[in-house]
Amino acid sequence: MLSITNLQAKIGDKQILNGINLEVKPGEVHAIMGPNGSGKSTLASVLAGREEYEITGGEVTYNGKDLLEFSPEDRAREGVFLAFQYPVEIPGVSTINFMKTAVNQIRKYRGQETLDAVSFLGLMKEKMKLVEIDQSLLNRSLNEGFSGGEKKRNEIFQMAMLEPKLSILDETDSGLDIDALKIVSSGVNKLRNSNNATIVVTHYQRLLEYIVPDFVHVLYKGKIVKSGGKELALELEAKGYDWIKDEVAVA
Amino acid sequence: MSKDNQLLEELTSREYEHGWNVALETDSAPKGLNEDIVRFISERKNEPEWMLEWRLKAFRLWSKMTEPKWPNVTYPAINYQDIIYYSAPKQSAKPKNLEDVDPELIKTFEKLGISLTEQKRLTGVAVDAVIDSVSVATTFKEKLGELGIIFCSFSEAVREHPDLIKKYLGSVVPMSDNYFAALNSAVFSDGSFCYIPKGVRCPMELSTYFRINAANTGQFERTLIVAEEGSYVSYLEGCTAPMRDENQLHAAVVEIYAMKDAHVKYSTVQNWYPGDKEGKGGIYNFVTKRALCAGDNSKVSWTQVETGSAITWKYPSCVLKGDNSSGEFYSVAVTNNLQQADTGTKMIHIGKNTKSRIVSKGISAGRSQNSYRGQVHIMKRAEGSRNFSQCDSLLMGDQCGAHTFPYIDVENSTSKVEHEATTSKIGEDQIFYCQQRGIDEESAVALIVNGYAKEVLNQLPMEFAVEAQKLLALTLEGSVG
Numbered sequence: 001m002l003s004i005t006n007l008q009a010k011i012g013d014k015q016i017l018n019g020i021n022l023e024v025k026p027g028e029v030h031a032i033m034g035p036n037g038s039g040k041s042t043l044a045s046v047l048a049g050r051e052e053y054e055i056t057g058g059e060v061t062y063n064g065k066d067l068l069e070f071s072p073e074d075r076a077r078e079g080v081f082l083a084f085q086y087p088v089e090i091p092g093v094s095t096i097n098f099m100k101t102a103v104n105q106i107r108k109y110r111g112q113e114t115l116d117a118v119s120f121l122g123l124m125k126e127k128m129k130l131v132e133i134d135q136s137l138l139n140r141s142l143n144e145g146f147s148g149g150e151k152k153r154n155e156i157f158q159m160a161m162l163e164p165k166l167s168i169l170d171e172t173d174s175g176l177d178i179d180a181l182k183i184v185s186s187g188v189n190k191l192r193n194s195n196n197a198t199i200v201v202t203h204y205q206r207l208l209e210y211i212v213p214d215f216v217h218v219l220y221k222g223k224i225v226k227s228g229g230k231e232l233a234l235e236l237e238a239k240g241y242d243w244i245k246d247e248v249a250v251a
Numbered sequence: 252m253s254k255d256n257q258l259l260e261e262l263t264s265r266e267y268e269h270g271w272n273v274a275l276e277t278d279s280a281p282k283g284l285n286e287d288i289v290r291f292i293s294e295r296k297n298e299p300e301w302m303l304e305w306r307l308k309a310f311r312l313w314s315k316m317t318e319p320k321w322p323n324v325t326y327p328a329i330n331y332q333d334i335i336y337y338s339a340p341k342q343s344a345k346p347k348n349l350e351d352v353d354p355e356l357i358k359t360f361e362k363l364g365i366s367l368t369e370q371k372r373l374t375g376v377a378v379d380a381v382i383d384s385v386s387v388a389t390t391f392k393e394k395l396g397e398l399g400i401i402f403c404s405f406s407e408a409v410r411e412h413p414d415l416i417k418k419y420l421g422s423v424v425p426m427s428d429n430y431f432a433a434l435n436s437a438v439f440s441d442g443s444f445c446y447i448p449k450g451v452r453c454p455m456e457l458s459t460y461f462r463i464n465a466a467n468t469g470q471f472e473r474t475l476i477v478a479e480e481g482s483y484v485s486y487l488e489g490c491t492a493p494m495r496d497e498n499q500l501h502a503a504v505v506e507i508y509a510m511k512d513a514h515v516k517y518s519t520v521q522n523w524y525p526g527d528k529e530g531k532g533g534i535y536n537f538v539t540k541r542a543l544c545a546g547d548n549s550k551v552s553w554t555q556v557e558t559g560s561a562i563t564w565k566y567p568s569c570v571l572k573g574d575n576s577s578g579e580f581y582s583v584a585v586t587n588n589l590q591q592a593d594t595g596t597k598m599i600h601i602g603k604n605t606k607s608r609i610v611s612k613g614i615s616a617g618r619s620q621n622s623y624r625g626q627v628h629i630m631k632r633a634e635g636s637r638n639f640s641q642c643d644s645l646l647m648g649d650q651c652g653a654h655t656f657p658y659i660d661v662e663n664s665t666s667k668v669e670h671e672a673t674t675s676k677i678g679e680d681q682i683f684y685c686q687q688r689g690i691d692e693e694s695a696v697a698l699i700v701n702g703y704a705k706e707v708l709n710q711l712p713m714e715f716a717v718e719a720q721k722l723l724a725l726t727l728e729g730s731v732g
């Protein structure tokens with residue numbers, strides 16, 4: 001589904017990604033871990049098409065197409081979803097209105113009929129249950145004055161609404177209390193099937209107890225320096241990153 | 252190219268949608284302004300002697316006044332002798348009903364999206380349409396008449412309701428008020444008069460569409476609204492003008508007189524031709540709008556969505572004379588390319604416990620300049636008065652300017668004034684967030700701008716709000732490369 005080869009990117013003069021290789025197949029869950037500033041969010045942004053980052057090398061193939069050729073909105077319409085580490089506030093625009101615009105633009109792109117108010121509301125009610133989000137929150141201005149946890153839950157609600165093929169969750173667990181973490185994770189799990197894939201960026205093993213990864217990768221200084229199964233996350237939790245940094249230094 | 256620069260490009264490449272003009276046969280005055288022209292206008296309109304005298308008095312005052320230079324706008328000197336002050340579509344006789352109206356005129360309205368026949372049948376909006384200088388058709392008159400509501404062209408009011416006009420004309424905006432008000436008083440062409448009797452709630456939105464058609468004509472409408480005790484009316488004004496190379500002058504006066512417990516809502520969607528990318532052409536919009544809350548508990552709300560004109564000079568104001576009276580001003584002003592706007596409001600608190608609320612949302616793009624100018628004056632005897640002002644500016648790109656000039660003057664210690672101001676830029680992260688959800692950049696900008704202006708748009712009547720939203724989106728139209 002997603003094939004990243006030797007991807008390099010910079011912002012201004014600062015080189016951030018230094019040759020990323022990653023292969024994601026349908027149905028898989030990949031976890032990306034790594035110290036602060038190692039480039040995890042940058043990788044997510046580059047995949048989503050943020051234009052500030054300049055791609056200096058490498059390729060990304062998504063469902064057989066060159067992902068880097070697509071505009072950010074077309075990537076979304078092709079099924080790429082990014083749950084932001086820091087969701088953005090849009091004053092005066094409710095989540096409902098925002099999602100209605102998004103859903104209909106995506107449907108138009110795919111040659112589907114746009115949803116009328118009634119069917120949209122129906123869809124929304126169904127997805128609200130999945131992440132146990134309250135409608136009053138969705139009536140408010142998007143993310144404005146939302147608590148940290150509410151923002152993250154709202155991201156997963158949007159993911160549920162858009163039913164992406166490739167979801168990238170950037171530290172969706174941060175800011176969630178223990179109950180919310182379970183609810184949000186179970187929402188993500190319910191959305192999983194053999195045709196879609198998920199990349200979860202996280203610092204904590206706990207999330208991975210709920211959303212069980214098939215692979216765990218460690219990103220360090222803009223490179224994936226170690227990959228393994230879910231037990232790698234446990235090892236990182238116990239030992240921290242120093243041993244990996246040492247390994248990299250030796251190599 | 253950065254996002255902002257792309258947006259800038261988009262904005263500058265947008266076209267004016269109402270840019271066409273209909274070949275109407277017109278009856279015009281020669282260029283220039285002197286007492287004879289004033290007499291010419293008065294005569295063409297079959298006005299009584301007192302009206303002519305009033306105009307002449309205003310003309311003489313105006314001749315001694317000088318154009319104000321304090322607004323934060325620049326434009327080449329206006330040659331007042333090079334303007335045609337009266338231009339009316341030629342008609343054999345005054346139309347009795349819509350069927351008698353010149354079909355070209357009807358076409359004009361249809362292009363504007365206001366088919367009078369449609370309006371008459373479907374919407375329940377009474378329209379007094381002003382094209383150039385003569386009001387050509389007034390609908391719903393009979394129905395309103397049953398309630399004692401008068402809604403007619405200004406000229407007709409001068410003939411049919413002289414006592415009301417004599418009593419209220421200039422009572423809120425005296426002819427000597429300012430340069431442009433004096434000019435308007437001398438040469439006003441037509442406009443609307445609206446009278447709501449005691450205790451009557453006007454059952455429909457009253458609406459006037461203004462449009463400047465003939466080349467080189469200034470348009471000088473005059474609107475007078477009188478709301479008797481305990482009455483209510485919501486009044487809508489929409490404006491467009493065809494594209495021209497030369498700048499055209501528009502100097503209107505709107506007066507609202509509200510008695511005890513009366514409530515008047517006045518909404519404007521202004522889309523005069525803004526000129527082309529280089530600033531050629533476009534309307535100079537110098538408007539005086541003022542409401543007098545004369546009676547206790549009276550209330551006037553101004554709502555405006557300003558997207559057009561090359562230059563806007565406009566301060567819809569409230570004089571809060573009655574105790575407990577209140578004034579509101581909600582404004583969205585968008586400037587683009589080389590447009591300049593200096594707009595805001597004045598809230599003059601005279602009565603006790605008077606309240607005012609100001610919400611101003613400026614949006615500047617291109618190389619435009621957008622200024623908010625607001626005065627809040629609480630007089631000594633206006634004890635216990637309150638004002639709240641919120642002035643926000645949104646910048647698109649880095650070549651435009653936003654300015655705020657608040658003047659606050661409180662003469663007693665029991666009153667309270669609050670002023671909040673913010674300046675923000677449309678964030679690339681906001682646009683990216685929208686795009687990541689599948690929303691294209693153009694729609695993202697429209698979404699964000701409409702969200703930003705929501706508090707103001709919410710004040711508009713439903714149909715008007717939709718129109719205003721579309722207009723804002725249109726202003727920001729043009730695809731991203």
Ligand SMILES: Nc1ncnc2c1ncn2[C@@H]1O[C@H](COP(=O)(O)OP(=O)(O)OP(=O)(O)O)[C@@H](O)[C@H]1O
Nearest residue numbers: 011014016034035036037038039040041042043085
């Ligand atoms: N717009 C930018 N301008 C300058 N530097 C940037 C920018 N975006 C990212 N960086 C830098 O790139 C590096 C990688 O940042 P990134 O946000 O991808 O890290 P991360 O792995 O997601 O970290 P965290 O775990 O703290 O979220 C950091 O040093 C960061 O400061």
Ligand SMILES: [Mg+2]
Nearest residue numbers: 040041042085
């Ligand atoms: Mg990050």
